Amino acid sequence: MEKQSIKEYMEMYCKMTYGKTVKHATTAEVWSALSTAIMSQIVDRWYVTNKAYKSQKMAFYISAEYLMGRALGNNLINLQEYDQVKDLLKELNINLNEVEEMEEDAALGNGGLGRLAACFMDSSATMHLPVQGYGLRYRNGLFKQCFKNGEQVEEADEWLKYGDPWSIRKEADMVYINFSDMKVKAIPYDVPIIGFGGATINTLRLWQAEPLCEFDFNLYNNQQYDKALEQKNRTEDITRVLYPNDSTEQGKLLRLRQQYFLVSASVQDMVRDFKRRHGNVFDDFAKWHAVQLNDTHPVLAIPEFIRILVDEEGESFEKALGTARKVFAYTNHTILQEALEKWDAYLMQKLFPRIYQIIEQIDAALVQELREKGYSDDRINMYHIIKEGKVHMAHMAIYVGFAINGVAKLHTEILKNTELHHWYELYPYKFQNKTNGITPRRWLVLANQELSSLITEKLGSNEWMMDLSLLKQLTKFVEDDEVLERLQSIKYTKKCQLAECIKAREGIEIDPNSLFDVQVKRLHEYKRQLLNAMYILDLYFRLKENPNLDIPKVTFIFGAKAFPGYYRAKSVIKLILAIGDLINRTPEVKDKIQVVFVTNYSVSYAERIIPAADLSKQISTAGKEASGTGNMKLMLNGAPTFGTYDGANVEIVAESGEENNFIFGLRVEDINNLRNNYNPKEYYDKSPDLKRVLDAFIDGTLDPANTGCFRDLYEALLVGKNWERPDQYYLLADFKAFKAMQDKVFECYKDRRKWAQMSLMNIANSGAFSSDRTIMQYASEIWGISPIS
Ligand code: 4GP
Secondary structure (H helix, E strand, O other), X not given: OOHHHHHHHHHHHHHHHHOOOHHHOOHHHHHHHHHHHHHXXXXXXXXXXXXXXXXXXXXXXXOOOEEEEOOHHHHHHHOOOHHHHHHHHHHOOOOHHHHHHHOOOEEEOOOHHHHHHHHHHHHHHHOOOOEEEEEEOOOEOOOEEEEEOOEEEEEOOOOOOOOOOOOEEOHHHOEEEEOOXXXXXXXXXXXXXXXXXOOOEEEEXXXXXXOOOOOOHHHHHOOOHHHHOHHHHHHHHOOXXXXXXXXXXXXXXXXXXXXXXXXXXXXXXHHHHHHHHHOOOHHHHHHHEEEEEEOOOOOOHHHHHHHHHHHHOOOOHHHHXXXXXXXXXXXXXXXXXXXXXXXXXXXXXHHOHXXXXXXXXXXXXXHHHHHHOOXXXXXXXXXXXXXXXXXXXXXXXHHHOOEEEEOOHHHHHHHHHHHOHHHHHHOHHHEEEOOOOEOHHHHHHHOOHHHHHHHHHHHOOOHHHOOHHHHHHHHHHOOOHHHHHHHHHHHHHHHHHHHHHHHHHHOOOOOOOOEEEEEEOOOOHHHOHXXXXXXXXXXXXXXXXXXXXXXXXXXXXXXXXXXXOOHHHHHHHHHHHHHHHHHHOOHHHHOOEEEEEEOOOOHHHHHHHHHHOOEEEEOOOOOOOOOOOHHHHHHHOOOOEEEOOOOOHHHHHHHHOHHHOEEOOOOHHHHHHHHHHOOHHHHHHHOHHHHHHHHHHHOOOOOOOOOOOOHHHHHHHHOOOOOOOOOOOOHHHHHHHHHHHHHHHHHHHOOHHHHXXXXXXXXXXXXXXXXXXXXXXXXXXXXXXXOOO
């Protein structure tokens, strides 16, 4: 890149946009100017990549979520221009880090599935794969979290407030979306996805809903101002927020509208593109296009595709279905029942009757196929797409999709043997495993530049950034004191940086010499943040009894957002905050342990926390966490896993060795055996420490005003609520093993050299968890595409 031309561009931009020079610009304005200047440098290459894809088979990744985080730093890393731009800004008296800090995260996703989509975009471009993403341009991303009176409070996330220099609005590629009650415009915004090295630049196309007309002139003229804007507001609602709360009927309709809006726009776009390139012979569609459905949210793409082929292109239903069965593939990200979408049939009939009709036809085709195979009616009932007034989205995806994949070995086995067993019996050949991965560029090269430099120095080149398996060579340093010491000193630096950041953002001081024990992820009962909290409370009591208890100083760091309508998850946050307060108020304990629940955990916060972690807590109930990807990021940054035998933890431990991690608790088989006669109350009665912990939920220890705010948690664990069994996630059953293993952690942490060795073995063996590996497997084993040369 041309230093001089970036400077000139920034000057020009600031004058044209803000009427001032760079020198007088605010940091946000500099961010915008710099980002736009970088865009100006990459547009040519972006264009060239697009052109090269015209003669290739392409894969399209449709996802309701992309948890992208910030763009500037990551793009500079991928362009390999980070240091040059840093110097250039220095010449202008500007600190690049401060500019990076100004950027709002693009939080167009909730958690794992959305962040995976973002890592896949990065890896596709880096691996030169012809992949395009489709998603929604939510005006407000995932809510901003703050804590008030010890509770989570949500605020709107205005990520676009400083503008959006990282996308191009493509008005000319607009399409119309028809609902039964309204017609709207879908306008694409194209975001460049810069592959490492900058040679390949892929596209993430995000759709924004806009009204056909800005306001109703006649109503306005009649001074009915609100009414005049009604249509505009209703339309903009479609892409206003990520996943509106769907606990009410209005909310459900809106979410269903979002899903259809996303898929209709994307499928129309693909079909239009296909016709331009290849004409009207849709038999060839699958030769040129593969479509990956990221979870069930975009599964309506299937009937929409069929609708277009039948209604607009004059194909027969059978033919269109046959084509669809070669085009679509589906990824399952969870076995939790509440996340496997089943939509009320009447809602679909109401919003898009034609699509519903097509779903009925798909269902009928499935039934016919099963009849031909000699299945009984009872058996067929298990497969129905429309059942008891509900449309089962996963069923439609599995019947029509040519490939179904789980996201870690264990998860795929559970799908095959339990959750989707009947489907596996029907179509064994469709099931595949694709263990998740993470991009090493954002999660190491950008987030941990210190560790990254050490690795490059020791391996003699930076090739590992594109081939993470090369990290294996680091194992040869396992007895090398110089390397071990440098690893420790880098960890200490990252901990100091995090401590500073927490001081600035939370106003809390933490000690970088303490053990940073980290659990960061969405708040969900199955992820068992509550078990971690129970352990901390027990430790609190032990320390109160015996202030000389021989443990290292520990900082327990939590980061998590709870879905706004998920009452119990919010109670867990409240409980952890209350435990933190209790500890702070207790002099004999507070110098030994500290609990910090950071506010507004996000991609950019994760980039600070993960490199600073000493220990990675991954303690979901065995069988419940499909894979996890935070576990991989922490491993890559040298934190041993403290976890259950669940999701990708199993593979992490297989790579880096059980001796370098802390694995505890019930396994899937144990839970299956225990399930029918599990009585958590027995554990409570038999274990005084557990009893003490749980009683503290309700006896005023954590709730001095005796409001009873933690009674629900207490009862959920001991007696069950409504139709739920008590302690559905086996916290009490795993408590003892957790405690024993955490004691082992404390013991091991005393020997810092040994700890550094464990850390090194984790880094060295994390190569398997690069999303470059994962995406190459999707490319060759599902999509049938290859890198451009
Ligand atoms: C998540 C899973 O919970 C997590 O285990 C997995 O690593 C991730 O998807 C990516 O595959 N699921 C979701 C969701 O985020 O919304 O269901």
